[in-house]
Amino acid sequence: MDVTLSSTHSVSLTKLSLYTAKLPRWLFRWGSLDIDGDKKSILNKIEAMAFRLLYSEMIEDKRKELQLLQTSRLDWTLVRLLFIKEHRKSQAIKEDAFDMPGFNISSRDIARFMIEQIHNSSYIGKTPFISN
Template sequence: MDNPYKIGIIGGTGKVGRHIATNAIQKGYKVRMLVRNPEKLLCKNDKIEIVEGQIQDIENIRELLKDCKIVINTFGQPTKEEPMYSKVTKNILEVMKDLNISRYIGVSGGSLTINDDKKSFLNRFGAKMFELSFPKMMVDKKLEWEILFNNKHIHWTLIRLPFVKDSLKSNYIKESLTDMPGTKITNQDIATFIIDHIDNPKYIHKAPFISH
């Protein structure tokens, strides 16, 4: 069944992004992806429109998102580069506002802790260790969260993930707004969850944890 909505995907060549594109097409959505190296694209499909460019370039983001109704951001930080999650998200939201796009779904790690969390001791310990091991990245991730939290014009959802397992297998997805309910999830199930929540208002302006 064809869907009139077009989805702009950032991070489409990553572990999760390629499954999102495939799932979206299967559900009838149109898909456009921003890709730095098109030759690295594993999910080659005639129904996927490609914009070649850099996520750091706001004009490339603008080209990606023109006539889109939904934005899905699974951007993965390039190794050895300064953290840029907050800058990327800020630019995306600015372009979305300019183009009158309201729906945004992004992903972050389960180590991100926000005010209403009630994490178990083990998960609090894990988050603290992550902050000590990757201090710059965690500061940037927290800033990304604050940018989203303070933006009430966009219908955003930020999904917090545990360890991501590369698998096509599906399992029951556990959800929580206060603590990570498990230790892992497949990229296939992340993609399914994201596509299923495009039109679902349950987690608008919220940051759910999901896992198996």
């Protein structure tokens, strides 16, 4: 199985278009992108509004990138999180399909989650939130 793990916050639409034509599975990590169907808490709704106001161009790019993934024939997972905060040890990973379960996660735990998803099909075509 060929897998590409992307841990960048931004991928150009041109590169994404080229990659999606070739890859059978792609896992992404992006900031807290607001998606139809989310059931966010009041606090997370405020956070999402702030991100849209402060980073409107980036959020619009993320929305376009998601649309490309959704119309591709790839098996993809778009992992959403808020802030990266390093911890001395790996911690439990909280997952939620509709709302951010916490405010930060370590890069070690992001990597562990993404690697675990290589052989787990439960989030293919989905956009889970993760945190510690």
